[in-house]
Amino acid sequence: DIKPKSLLYLDNVSVSFDGFRALNALSFVIAPGELRAIIGPNGAGKTTMMDIITGKTRPDEGEVFFEDNIDLTTRDEADIAQLGIGRKFQKPTVFESHTVWDNLELALNRKRGTFATLFYNLSPEDSARIDEILETVRLTARKEELAANLSHGQKQWLEIGMLLAHEPKLLLVDEPVAGMTDAETSETAALLKEIAKSRAVIVVEHDMGFIRDLGVRVTCLAEGSVLAEGSLDFVSNDPRVIENYLGR
Numbered sequence: 001d002i003k004p005k006s007l008l009y010l011d012n013v014s015v016s017f018d019g020f021r022a023l024n025a026l027s028f029v030i031a032p033g034e035l036r037a038i039i040g041p042n043g044a045g046k047t048t049m050m051d052i053i054t055g056k057t058r059p060d061e062g063e064v065f066f067e068d069n070i071d072l073t074t075r076d077e078a079d080i081a082q083l084g085i086g087r088k089f090q091k092p093t094v095f096e097s098h099t100v101w102d103n104l105e106l107a108l109n110r111k112r113g114t115f116a117t118l119f120y121n122l123s124p125e126d127s128a129r130i131d132e133i134l135e136t137v138r139l140t141a142r143k144e145e146l147a148a149n150l151s152h153g154q155k156q157w158l159e160i161g162m163l164l165a166h167e168p169k170l171l172l173v174d175e176p177v178a179g180m181t182d183a184e185t186s187e188t189a190a191l192l193k194e195i196a197k198s199r200a201v202i203v204v205e206h207d208m209g210f211i212r213d214l215g216v217r218v219t220c221l222a223e224g225s226v227l228a229e230g231s232l233d234f235v236s237n238d239p240r241v242i243e244n245y246l247g248r
């Protein structure tokens, strides 16, 4: 089989809103376990692309396949989440009046359809998994803290941890480092690299220093399609990327 193995495959995807073509024959592939950064000017179609992948928006044209020929254009959002695609929006949405641990416990229970049942008897495996996630998202020392008392960056990490409780095969992360301190930003790059050892991650970001820290393949969108793709150096030296995005 000469076809490279892909986890997610978008082919010629187009979608218009009131005649405005938000995605224009967009094609995009990522491999299992790949970490990819998406950049591009406002209005380039980055959010619409995430909406297509998660089933929030249906394409007018084109194909979207996940894993072994699962056609995502026929699935709804809940189905797609169940298939293993998690999405982190820009603003953190943690339960402020619960502890860090309880937020993770809620997320784990929600995966089983027992949403909002805390004090459910946690198995030793579940506790171990929460401990593991706490380590990954740098919150072990703060597990008894109310989420409200975390810094903005720590809330973002907690929410990433809550998504990890669902064991996604693909995690979409929208502008994670906006509003973070420099220290939190570089820690986030390290954290996402660790997470991507066992799943694919797509990160939409504007922070070029952060993308450099990630050290991954970059896709630059403009006007609803891929303008350039490759290493950050390659993409950031493309004259069209400079004209449409970096030079602005």
Ligand code: ADP
Residues within 6 Å of the ligand: 017, 018, 020, 021, 022, 040, 041, 042, 043, 044, 045, 046, 047, 048, 049
């Ligand atoms: P980005 O995330 O790269 O800034 P978006 O995907 O949000 O770009 O937007 C692409 C274009 O599509 C924008 O011009 C936006 O106004 C338009 N758009 C996105 N979603 C909708 C929608 N649900 N209804 C109408 N227009 C939309």
